[in-house]
Amino acid sequence: MSTILNLAKRRRTIRSFRHDEIDISDVYYALRVAREAPSGANKQPWRFIIVRDQSLKKRIREYCEEVEKEFHSRAPEWLRDWFREMGITWRKPFLENAPILLLVFSDGTAPYNVQSTWLAIGYILLALEERGLATVTYTPSKVRWFNELFKIDKRYVLQTILPIGRAACDICSKQPRLPLDNLILGVY
Amino acid sequence: MSTILNLAKRRRTIRSFRHDEIDISDVYYALRVAREAPSGANKQPWRFIIVRDQSLKKRIREYCEEVEKEFHSRAPEWLRDWFREMGITWRKPFLENAPILLLVFSDGTAPYNVQSTWLAIGYILLALEERGLATVTYTPSKVRWFNELFKIDKRYVLQTILPIGRAACDICSKQPRLPLDNLILGVY
Numbered sequence: 001m002s003t004i005l006n007l008a009k010r011r012r013t014i015r016s017f018r019h020d021e022i023d024i025s026d027v028y029y030a031l032r033v034a035r036e037a038p039s040g041a042n043k044q045p046w047r048f049i050i051v052r053d054q055s056l057k058k059r060i061r062e063y064c065e066e067v068e069k070e071f072h073s074r075a076p077e078w079l080r081d082w083f084r085e086m087g088i089t090w091r092k093p094f095l096e097n098a099p100i101l102l103l104v105f106s107d108g109t110a111p112y113n114v115q116s117t118w119l120a121i122g123y124i125l126l127a128l129e130e131r132g133l134a135t136v137t138y139t140p141s142k143v144r145w146f147n148e149l150f151k152i153d154k155r156y157v158l159q160t161i162l163p164i165g166r167a168a169c170d171i172c173s174k175q176p177r178l179p180l181d182n183l184i185l186g187v188y
Numbered sequence: 189m190s191t192i193l194n195l196a197k198r199r200r201t202i203r204s205f206r207h208d209e210i211d212i213s214d215v216y217y218a219l220r221v222a223r224e225a226p227s228g229a230n231k232q233p234w235r236f237i238i239v240r241d242q243s244l245k246k247r248i249r250e251y252c253e254e255v256e257k258e259f260h261s262r263a264p265e266w267l268r269d270w271f272r273e274m275g276i277t278w279r280k281p282f283l284e285n286a287p288i289l290l291l292v293f294s295d296g297t298a299p300y301n302v303q304s305t306w307l308a309i310g311y312i313l314l315a316l317e318e319r320g321l322a323t324v325t326y327t328p329s330k331v332r333w334f335n336e337l338f339k340i341d342k343r344y345v346l347q348t349i350l351p352i353g354r355a356a357c358d359i360c361s362k363q364p365r366l367p368l369d370n371l372i373l374g375v376y
Contacts (some may be wrong), residue, residue: 011224123196123310127193158375
C-alpha cells in the first residue's frame with residue numbers, strides 16, 4: 001500500500017485557482033483529519049477560520065499585499081532571486097480568487113504549539129489532495145492584524161492561510177526535490 | 189475516498205514497542221514521503237539520521253533521561269499533572285527498545301525551517317501508520333548534544349526523535365479529541 005506516497009508525489013503547490021465553487025464538506029473533511037493529529041501534551045492547539053465571503057477575502061488580500069510590498073523590498077538577495085525565478089511577486093490574487101480561505105491559528109500558550117499545528121497542516125495538505133483540492137501554505141510576515149479583524153484572543157497566532165480550490169493549471173509543475181541520499185546525514 | 193481520515197483516526201501515539209525487527213524499507217518509505225512535502229522557498233530543510241545500533245540507542249536514552257530528570261523537576265504544575273495522568277516519567281525506555289530511532293533535524297538557516305520540517309513530520313506519521321508502524325514524536329528539551337554526538341554542522345537542529353516499531357499494546361487507547369466546533373473560531 002503506497003497511497004500516502006502517491007498523494008504526496010501527486011500534490012503540487014498551487015497559487016492560481018479556478019473560480020468554480022468547491023464542496024465545503026471537503027474542507028471540513030480536512031479539518032476532521034487535522035483533529036486526529038498528535039500534539040504537545042494533547043493540547044490540540046490548532047484553530048481554524050473559514051472565509052468564503054468575497055469582501056472579506058478582498059480585505060485580507062489588500063492587507064497581505066501591503067505587508068508583501070514591504071517584505072519584498074527588504075528580502076535577502078537569494079530570496080529575491082528565487083521569487084523572480086518562480087514568478088512570485090507581492091501580488092497575492094489567490095487570496096481573493098480561491099473559493100475558500102482556511103486560516104490556521106495556533107494557541108501560543110500550548111507547549112510545542114507551532115510544531116503541533118504544522119504537523120496537523122501536513123495532515124490537511126494530504127487530505128485536501130485526496131479530495132482533489134489544491135492549496136499553498138501562504139504566511140504573511142505580519143499576523144497580528146488578523147486577531148483584530150476576527151476579534152479573537154491574542155493567544156491565537158496565525159500560522160498560515162490556505163487558499164483552497166481547484167488548480168487553474170492543467171499540468172502544474174512540481175519543484176525539484178533533493179535526492180534521498182542528500183537528506184540522510186547518517187545510518188548507524 | 190477517506191483513506192487519510194482512516195489512517196489519521198487509527199493512528200495512536202505509542203511509547204512502548206515490541207522487540208521484533210522491522211523492515212527498514214518501511215522507514216525509507218516514510219522518508220520518500222517526507223521528501224515530497226512543500227517547504228519555505230523549496231529549501232527542503234529536513235535531514236534524517238537512522239539509528240539501529242544498540243549501544244548508540246543506549247547512549248541516546250541515557251542522555252535524554254538526564255535531560256528529562258531536570259525537565260520534570262522544573263515543569264509547571266499542570267504539565268506534571270498531565271504526566272502523572274498519562275504515566276509519563278523521566279524514563280524513556282522506548283529510546284532503547286524501539287528497533288529504530290529516526291532523528292529528524294531541520295536546517296536552521298532555511299526560512300520557515302521549523303514549520304516545514306514539522307509539516308513533513310505529519311507526512312511521516314501517516315506514512316508509518318500506513319505501513320503498520322507505530323511511533324511517538326519525542327523531543328528532548330536540550331538538543332545541541334546530538335550535533336556533537338553525530339558530528340554534524342550546528343546549522344542542523346534536532347526537531348524530534350521518532351522511535352519506530354510495532355506497538356506493544358494490543359488495543360492502545362487514543363487520547364480524546366476536542367469536538368470540531370471548538371476548533372473553528374469562525375465561518376464567514
